[in-house]
Amino acid sequence: MSTANIDPNKGDLFEFLCRMGDNTLVLGHRVSEWCGHAPVLEEDIALANTALDLIGQTTLWLDLAGKVEDAGRDADRLAFHRDVWDFRNLLLVEQPNGDFGQTIMRQFLFDAWHLSQLTALMESSDAQIAAIAEKSSKEVTYHLERATDTVIGLGDGTEESHRRMQNALDLLWPYVGEMFVADAVDEAMVAAGIAPNPASLRPAYDTLVNDVFTAATLTRPESDFGHRGGKSGKRHSEHLGHMLTQMQWLQRAYPDATW
Template identity: 70%
Template sequence: MTRDEAFTQFLLRMGDNTLILGHRVSEWCGHAPVLEEDIALANTALDLIGQTQMWLGLAAELQGEGKSADDLAFLRDAWDFRNVLLVEVPNHDFGRTLMRQFLFDAWHLIQLGRLVKSSDPRVAAIAEKASKEAAYHLERSADTVVSLGDGTEESHRRMQEALDYLWPYAGEMFQSDEVDAEMVKAGIAPDPAALREEYDALVSRVLDEATLTIPESRFAHKGGRTGAMHTEHLGHLLTQMQWLQRAYPGAKW
């Protein structure tokens, strides 16, 4: 694998994570439990989609095939996506949505903090902008997890169930492969495995405050970030997200 090929895969991973999670979060628009949450979740989704535009735009530029971020978002099939499985699982209830957001936000902010120092100035610039949004996302999702986890008996039960369900998906964010090795060698991005200790410390601190118990199992689902395997949910999500572009290919609005 050449450096450019690895670089493209890395950019797709970053962009696909924010794209798919952004779409998932946007599904709450008009359906959140209270108006304030409806607006907050919509803004979070917009932030993530904005970051997607930058990551996938750079990936398209690197590919040199005349494609745009829109092409990569709307004209690829499920097996071409490189997002972690965590972001494609359905929203379920509000508790699971916020737990998923917290588990992703904690990783995302740590990752972006490393990317700010990337040897590639374009990556560093994107990370600099995205990290400001990610810091707010983490503050908000962590506070909500604590409020619900240490809230009523019902909210605590739901948040613990959400954590039990989602925790096996978190480990994929720290799996390393040849793409990561190439990025480390080039000084573009960190080794995912090197982020785990800081992540565990951050997550444990918040979940302790939320009176929630982290599952002991270290089993981790995998396959999303390499494209080897996705859940059935991604295909259903893409049919909703991509149908207009595919029904009217090349349409200008």
């Protein structure tokens, strides 16, 4: 990663921090939807713990974003009082849970990128970002290990579990490419030595997922077409709006309520 000592535009840094926080917020809420509904008790507990980890990371990223913005918004206000077009999460994380296989495949595809991103951010020129990345990476290491084992177990399991995992991979793969496409915000972060060039993470990502797919007897889709627009806020799927309606309704109905 570049170590150039360049002060980034405050708006670009705010956008980048929102991207990190919105990814974990949206995926954390999605995973939490399994609480009380997972196939077995062990998975119910594991998914709930994963969701809690992600929401905890969200607080760190969005609190820092609020401080950078300096407009009186903390993590709660950024999470519960922004509209759908203000969110900067990847399209992948807002996709519905589907069946258990789809949820695990989404988790694996995200975790494989997330851990490499956090590992790079541990070398960030911004000490606060590096500290958040170091703390978060410990949790995400476990997330990736668990998702990897489950993808392999289900992919190389029964005929039905294999079919479901292949269907999940085919459905979600078109959302992977967005993670590795740079825009002006990414370029500003690279120039300041804050974050890696997204494209630089792709080779290691491909090696990891290809090894896992081989072990899981899954076939990686041939097309590398990637939907875009989520992290820039230019385009979200219809699913995010429905999710935010559920996630934000209490704060919207009772603004600034205290307990």
